[in-house]
Amino acid sequence: MLPSDPAMLLSVINLKLRDFYPSLNELxxxxxxxxxxxxxxxxxxxxxxxxxxxxxx
Numbered sequence: 001m002l003p004s005d006p007a008m009l010l011s012v013i014n015l016k017l018r019d020f021y022p023s024l025n026e027l028x029x030x031x032x033x034x035x036x037x038x039x040x041x042x043x044x045x046x047x048x049x050x051x052x053x054x055x056x057x
Contacts, residue, residue, distance in 0.1 A: 006045045
């Protein structure tokens with residue numbers, strides 16, 4: 001289960017992307033999470049997914 005707090009979510013997602021997953025899509029499939037929902041939550045604190053760097057910036 002991922003944290004609901006946007007700042008904590010950012011930290012966890014970027015760590016998992018860096019260490020375990022080649023893409024946000026793969027992370028979401030494996031963890032059964034909604035990719036659009038994660039993007040929406042992180043957009044509320046000004047972060048957007050960068051495909052080339054495989055992280056939220």
